[in-house]
Amino acid sequence: MMRLITRFTDFLRRILPSPFTIAVLLTYLTFALALWLTPVKHPGEPHLFELAGFWAKGFWELLGFSMQMMLMLVLGYVLALTKPVNRLIQIMTNYADTMPKAAFLVTFLTLVFSFLNWGLGLIFGAVFARKVGEDFSKRKQAFNYPLIGAAGYAGLMVWHGGLSGSAPLKIAEKGHFLVDKIGVIPLNETIFSHMNLVVSLTLLIVLPLVMMWAAKKGEKQKIVLKELSEKAVDEHPENPTGADKLDYSRGFALFLGVVFLFTSVYLAVKAGNLGFINLNYINFSLFTLGILLTPNVAVFQDFVSKSIRAASGILIQFPLYAGIMGLMKYSGLFLVFTDAFVHISSPVLLPVNTLFSAGLVNFFVPSGGGQWAVQGPVIVEAAKHLGVSIPKVVMALAYGDEWTNMLQPFWALPLLGITGLKARDIVPYTFLLFLCGGVIFIAGLLLF
Structure with missing residues (x-):
């Protein structure tokens, strides 16, 4: 098994470009699919020009969200540089003195924090992974840094089923945009349902054990990492003047x-x-x-x-993904993808097909709230037509969204910025998490 992972690792490192290039390639692919699968909405206008307009319209629609994410990364990075946080994380890294222990601990704690809040988990996982790497580096001990980085990203596998999940929180609000069709659905039917609690608990147990197993088998090397807590400016200059x-x-x-x-x-x-x-x-x-x-x-x-340099990837890549989102939304490509899965569904298969459709759409629009806004009406109508539980298909969409985060480098940008790793370094190990998570999600949807 580990030989296959090693070969897969080498293969991905050869073929995977940078996250920015991936975003550009996804843009081209989305244009091609929209040209092929969607009709002209304004007769008389060339379809390609129409699609370019949709892309340009969406290009600026995530500016507020982009600023939120940049602030989250920068301020989280600032916290990592402070002495109190350094001491706290150092206490935890003392327990991660071997690769298996480090892989288990980073994965477990990142999952816990991400269930509480995805942003908190994302920043914590990135900083903790970096600190664990620094600790190994200081001891001049060989370790698998990409695996530790992937462990710090594992929290994105549970966030949408956690306390900050976009879709479950949205349908629990009074006056949400589908309230006339499904009413207000409380969190005890979604996030705190038996199905989701079992699925989340299984992820919390299985994923750390899988990463611990991979740490025992994976290759290790000595890496020199510069400490994240760089020397600050003079805290108390002798003669500050005036203001x-x-x-x-x-x-x-x-x-x-x-x-x-x-x-x-x-x-x-x-x-x-x-x-x-x-x-x-x-x-x-x-x-x-x-x-x-x-x-x-x-x-x-x-x-x-x-800290600002670590946020540069978000600054230049979010507009590209916003353009992809606009292109899919305004051209109707979202509905094409979703309808294709709905038409081959049965009452038993609809939740599983919703999982796959959400996972596919997540590659093009890595935003849980955005996915629910577009896919929500379609899966709700399908669930009502087939007599399937609305909360269940909502959670199926949530699972699909978080599932393919393990292959989509978009949300890894903060982690990559803090750890100094590249997307192709961590993807082989996040792919392992992806495989395990897929089995757990599908089993949960079929058993409940």
């Missing part, structure tokens, strides 16, 4: 952090439930912790400057 004193004042930074902290607690208490946890709240919390855990504003800004 510079505020930049280097601990009291000024502490007061600002306390204001942020009070606001974040107030928002949580005001919400009264877990609905307050969203991208903006996570970023606000990361900002709060960044201010509180750095000595002063000057050091905070220095850490931000050091």
